[in-house]
Amino acid sequence: MILLRKIFFPFSILYGIVTAIRNYLYDQGFLKSYSFQTPVIVVGNLSVGGTGKTPQIEYLIRLFSDRYRVATLSRGYKRKSEGFVLANEKSTVEEIGDEPFQFFKKFDTILVAVDAHRKNGIEQLLLQEKKPEIILLDDAFQHRKVKAGFYILLTSFADLYADDCMLPAGNLREYRSNANRADVIIVTKCPPNLSQESQQIVRNKLNSKENQHLFFSAITYDEYCFSEHERKPVELLKQTDKVLVAGIAKPEPFFDYLKNDSDVVLKFSDHHDFTSEEIESIRNQASGKPIITTEKDFMRLQGKIPAQQLFYLPIQSSIIAQKDLFDQILLNYVGQSSGNC
Numbered sequence: 001m002i003l004l005r006k007i008f009f010p011f012s013i014l015y016g017i018v019t020a021i022r023n024y025l026y027d028q029g030f031l032k033s034y035s036f037q038t039p040v041i042v043v044g045n046l047s048v049g050g051t052g053k054t055p056q057i058e059y060l061i062r063l064f065s066d067r068y069r070v071a072t073l074s075r076g077y078k079r080k081s082e083g084f085v086l087a088n089e090k091s092t093v094e095e096i097g098d099e100p101f102q103f104f105k106k107f108d109t110i111l112v113a114v115d116a117h118r119k120n121g122i123e124q125l126l127l128q129e130k131k132p133e134i135i136l137l138d139d140a141f142q143h144r145k146v147k148a149g150f151y152i153l154l155t156s157f158a159d160l161y162a163d164d165c166m167l168p169a170g171n172l173r174e175y176r177s178n179a180n181r182a183d184v185i186i187v188t189k190c191p192p193n194l195s196q197e198s199q200q201i202v203r204n205k206l207n208s209k210e211n212q213h214l215f216f217s218a219i220t221y222d223e224y225c226f227s228e229h230e231r232k233p234v235e236l237l238k239q240t241d242k243v244l245v246a247g248i249a250k251p252e253p254f255f256d257y258l259k260n261d262s263d264v265v266l267k268f269s270d271h272h273d274f275t276s277e278e279i280e281s282i283r284n285q286a287s288g289k290p291i292i293t294t295e296k297d298f299m300r301l302q303g304k305i306p307a308q309q310l311f312y313l314p315i316q317s318s319i320i321a322q323k324d325l326f327d328q329i330l331l332n333y334v335g336q337s338s339g340n341c
Contacts, residue, residue: 007117007131007169011169012168015151015193016180019173019174020174023144023178029055029326032145033146033306034145035146036135038311039133039136039149040134041060041149042136042141042150043057043136043141044137044139044140044142044151044152045155045160046153046161046174047155047170047173048171050159051156051189054102054138054238055219055319056186057270058103058147060330061103061328063330063331064334066286068132069110069111070107070111070132071110071132072110072112073115073121073122073125074137074276076115077097080094081094081096082112083234084114084120084124085113086099086113086124086128087104087112093299095288098239100114102296111125116158117145118140118241119146125154133334134334136139141182151182151184153179153181153184153185155187155206156178157188157194157216158193160187160188160205160206161206162206162207164201168337180209185212185213186216186233187216187217187321191232192218192220192318194320207334213325215321216321217319218317218320219315221234221313221316222234223295227307227308227310228310234258240289241262241265241284242263242291243265243282244292245292245293245301246268246293247269247274247297247300248294248296250271254313255314266282269321272297274300274301275306279304283305286309289309291310
């Protein structure tokens, strides 16, 4: 790995120069950014995948949806449609992508849309009869054409952006200094009992600005795994022989939480589009045993594996400390915002 980093390092310098020039052009106004009167909140990261954007978006949906009309806008990674698509009862995971499809299935009071061109997507959402009062942009920290009113930057506890370098030698999409655009930084996937001493070490590494708020969050697992028609206690399934399937960026915590020594563990690439041969292989290896997957993968596998055999384990993001402060900062922004200019 160290050797590969050295080989790719010259390309990382070139990539970094290109992204730095692009950001400079936006910062100086040579490339135009567009603002909107409706509050727009971005959730994103500096690195490629695996920081927990989906549970963080869901946290915000729960925070806002009882007070405001909420919309989510994603690019719809690996979807088979083009342009702007607003989810409806006939929408499929192939049409809008697994994460937006998950939002649509879980939260029936919000608008869920996809569009690779976020400016156009926002404009289309604002043309709806019941237009949203808040728009959550998923994975749009680098989408500078839209100037959001509030930026939430995520970084994984085990893979801080401060310890990383630019693509392709590392995983960063842009230089670490661009974290300065964030209003809030959340260190995700922390141990639930993270000590104050460990938190301070991370604070020192990230060296955030005085006007930025830094929070720590952990992933919490549901007590039950769910199929299409029933639920089973996680503790019971942990002791049961089963097949674990995950097509997410960093599935190790999911596997470690559920597996026992006799389980079959199947790892696929992030946002994996399961082929009929792979699904047949999963079913053969399960041989009637339960198949447990992530909620995102369940969206792709549902209907392709017997409903009584396929389960998913829901997760949520929880703020470790100062949750009330975090919530109030977001609520204050939306409540006081008359626009994002």
